[in-house]
Amino acid sequence: MRRVIGAVDRALFEEWRVSAHGLAAFRIFFGLSALLFLMPNFSWVTTLPGALFRPPLGPMRLVRSLPPDVLIHGTRIALVLCLTALVVGYRTRVVSYLVSALWLFGAGLAFSFGKTDHVVLPAILPALFAHSGWGNEWSIDGSRKRVSVVRTWPFTLFAICVGVSMAYAAFRKLEAGWLRTDSHATLGHLIRNVMVHQREDYLATRAMRIDNRLLWEASDWATVAFEASLLFAWLRRSTTRAWACTAAFFHLFVTLTLNIPFVGNVFAYAAWLPWTSIASRIQVWIPRIRSLRIPAVIGVLALTVSAARSRVSVGFRWLDAIPGVDQLDAATFPIVVAVIIAGATIVHWIWRMLLKAQRSQRSASAG
C-alpha cells in the first residue's frame, strides 16, 4: 500500500516540471484555441420548442425549463469575455473557474435535447489549472504582481481525468460486447455513420468497403485496449506523453473514418507538451517577430474573412456569441465587416498587452 501511495505521490508532485513562462504559453495557447475552435455552440437551442428541453441526469436537472434567450446568449457572451480574460491573464484564477462553469453550463443546455456529446475535457481543464500559476507570466496579473506559486500537480490530475473518461468509454464498450468476435462494432458504427448520418467525408466510404473481418475485429480490440490504457499510463510523464501521441493518431483515424473530429480532446492533450522549452523559444522569438506586427494583423484579418465566408462554422466560434450571426449571408456584409474589424482590434490589443507585459517584466528584472 505504501508503495502505491509513494508512486501516486511521485506522479502527482514530482513527475512534471514546468516554468512559469511555460504555463503562461499553455494558457495563451489553450485560451486562443478555445476562442477560435473549441467553444461550444449552444445558441441554437433558442430555436427549438421548450417542450423538448429535458436536461441529462445531474445538476442540469435543477434547470426546470429552457432559460430565456437573453440568458442563453448572455452565457455565451460571458464565456467569450472570460476566455479573452484568460488569454490576457486578467484575474486568471477566478476566470479559469468561470470558464469551466460557463462552458459546462452552456454545453449542458445543448445536451438537454436528447444527445450528450463528450466535450468535458477542454471544459474542465481551466478549473484544474486555476491554481497552477498559469497566469503568472505574459499576463495582466503578472504585470500587477498578482502571482502565485507554480504548481505541477494539475498536469497529473488532468491525466487522471482523461484516463478515467477514456476508461469509461472502454468499459461501456466491454459491456456492450465489442470484444465478441462476430461483432465488428467499429465497422457497424462506420456503416451507421455513413448510411444514417451521411458522414461520408475523407475515407469513410472507402473504409466501409474493406472486407477484412480480422482487421475490423482487431480494430475493436485495439480501441478498447487503447481507451483503457491511460488508467495506468498517467503514473509516468513519459507514458502519458506516449499515450497522448497515440491518441492523436487514434483521433485522426476516427476523424478520417467515422468523421467525428475530437478536436477539443487533441487541444486538451496539448497540456502535456514540453511547454518550458516552447516558452523559452517564444521568448527568443518575441523581439524578432515584433517587427512583423502589421503582417500578423493582416494575416489574422485574412483568416477572419475566410472564417466569415465559410459561415463561421469551421473556426472562430466566438462569432456565434453574437445572436443571429449564424444567419449571416452576403446581404449582411456590413455586419461581417464590423465583426472583422472588431476581431482584428481585439487581436491587436492582446498583442500590445503581451508586449507591454513583457517590457514591464524586463524593466522590473533590470531594476
Place this chain on the structure above:
Amino acid sequence: MGGGHGTAPVERRIIRILAAIALLALPLELLIARKASEPYPALAQPPFASVPAERGIAYVTVPDVVLRYGDGTTEAFSPDDLFPRIPQIKTALLAHAVRRLRALGDDDISLREWFYERATTISGREDVEALEIRWTRREIHLGTGRLIRTSVQRVHPVPRP
C-alpha cells in the same frame, strides 16, 4: 521551474483526495449509466455502447417524418428537413422528440403544435392532415455495403393538437 517539493502537506492531502475522487468517479459513473442514464457532467468519452452488427450484417434504423395531405397523398421528410441549422445529430433529436411526446401526452400540446407548424413550413402546404414518425430498419451486408432488406419497424403517430 515548478515542481512538487515545496507543496505544503495540507495541499498534498487535498490533491491526493481529489485524485482519489477522480478515480472513484469511474465505477460510480458506470453504475449510474447502467442503472439510469449517462450523467452530465461526467468524466466520460463516447461509449458507442451498442453493437449494430452481427454475423456479417449491420442493422441501422433510420427515422423520417411522414406527412399525409388533404388529397390523400403522403410525403416523407428527413430529420435534417425538420431541424435545419441544428448542429446536433438530427436522428437523436427526433428520437428525443418522440420520447418527449410520449412523456408529455395530452398535458402539453405545444410540441405537437410545433410539429404541425414545422410540417406546414417544410412541405409548403396548408393541408397537412396527419403526421407520423416512421422508423425503418435497413440490413446491410458488411464488407460489400449492399442493402439486403428494409422494413418499417415502428410508427409513432403525432395527433393534431
